[in-house]
Amino acid sequence: MTRPDVDVTIAVHSASRPIARAVASIVDHTTADVRVNVVAHNIDPEVIRANLGSYAQHPSVRLLSLADGVHSPAGPMNHGLDLSDAPFVSVMGSDDELAPGALDSWLALQRATGASTIIARVLLGARGADPYPPVRRGRRTRRLSARKDRLAYRSAPLGLVSRERFPDLRFTEGLASGEDLAYSATLWFTGRDVAYDRTGPAYLVNDDATDRVTSAPRPVHDDFAFLDAIEAHPWYGRLGRADRRALAVKILRVHFFDAVLARTRVPEGIAAHRADLLAVLARLEASAPGVTSLLARADRSVIDELEREQPDPVAILHFIDARWNYRTVAAMLPRNPLLALHRQSPFRTLYAGLRSLSAT
Numbered sequence: 001m002t003r004p005d006v007d008v009t010i011a012v013h014s015a016s017r018p019i020a021r022a023v024a025s026i027v028d029h030t031t032a033d034v035r036v037n038v039v040a041h042n043i044d045p046e047v048i049r050a051n052l053g054s055y056a057q058h059p060s061v062r063l064l065s066l067a068d069g070v071h072s073p074a075g076p077m078n079h080g081l082d083l084s085d086a087p088f089v090s091v092m093g094s095d096d097e098l099a100p101g102a103l104d105s106w107l108a109l110q111r112a113t114g115a116s117t118i119i120a121r122v123l124l125g126a127r128g129a130d131p132y133p134p135v136r137r138g139r140r141t142r143r144l145s146a147r148k149d150r151l152a153y154r155s156a157p158l159g160l161v162s163r164e165r166f167p168d169l170r171f172t173e174g175l176a177s178g179e180d181l182a183y184s185a186t187l188w189f190t191g192r193d194v195a196y197d198r199t200g201p202a203y204l205v206n207d208d209a210t211d212r213v214t215s216a217p218r219p220v221h222d223d224f225a226f227l228d229a230i231e232a233h234p235w236y237g238r239l240g241r242a243d244r245r246a247l248a249v250k251i252l253r254v255h256f257f258d259a260v261l262a263r264t265r266v267p268e269g270i271a272a273h274r275a276d277l278l279a280v281l282a283r284l285e286a287s288a289p290g291v292t293s294l295l296a297r298a299d300r301s302v303i304d305e306l307e308r309e310q311p312d313p314v315a316i317l318h319f320i321d322a323r324w325n326y327r328t329v330a331a332m333l334p335r336n337p338l339l340a341l342h343r344q345s346p347f348r349t350l351y352a353g354l355r356s357l358s359a360t
Helices: 019-027 045-057 074-082 102-113 181-190 226-232 241-262 270-287 297-306 313-322 346-359
Strands: 006-012 034-041 061-066 088-093 117-120 122-124 159-162 195-197 203-205
Touching: 006 019, 006 074, 006 102, 019 034, 019 045, 019 088, 034 045, 034 074, 045 061, 061 074, 074 088, 088 102, 102 117, 102 159, 102 195, 181 226, 181 241, 226 270, 241 270, 241 297, 241 313, 270 297, 297 313
Parallel strands: 006 034, 006 088, 034 061, 117 195, 122 203
Antiparallel strands: 088 159, 117 159
């Protein structure tokens, strides 16, 4: 085919993944010229060809193969990006699909705004619409700001990316997790006129995979190796304090407390991981001074317990549960009342997410 408008890369590593459904949602419901790069990752590509059925012969579908022996989507996603030459690129999970017209809607918004990145509206299966990013009232679709619109809360770079603006941007290889975090942070903090297709056809995240594997917690360092990748980007060193806080507070709220929760359930006990978790906390506070002051009181209680020489996992679980009770002061306000209405405070962040949901 001639050069398409969009190159979409889908990595698939298992014969059980419904790859034909993902591909069909693109080629059957898109008016624009699109090419779907299906990357058979560490699996015989003929197995994936069979699963594609008639779509294997579709002129808009290209079956690629990568055998790197690494259990990470970064390699195959990068392989697809390396072989893309369309003006815009997109990535997609093999379990997922696009609502009819989604790509056309993203392209239309890009042409109207000149945005370097279009953020997709996401539906999370039975859970409904994704409230993130929790953008501002009045400017929730165009000329978005990484800090003011809290774009870092959208970790997965779902939508449309300008290849001209980001020709060499790739997922971070060699990580056990978080391979998309430096990629997406680069989109948000260095993008131009980022736009959000908040009411358009959605990216549909399905949860019907039958071969997902739940692994034991990794070393804490491995969980946060993505920080090295973020800090290695030249743009990170140029960020001001407010921007660093906006990024760091999201990492704390989402990734740090998930890491703490996972280690309350390990046989050796959370005390064995206490020093490493506190080292991550200190690293984030050093790079974004004052970030912990923006956390909710329940969050700070988790940290207080973690700082004890023998932290009580039961107490930590109690405080982690409390941070999800949004009807309480502990979950909605920081300890310093003067920070209650800070843009990155829990109240304003959660309220913006609720507003975003009500407007879709």
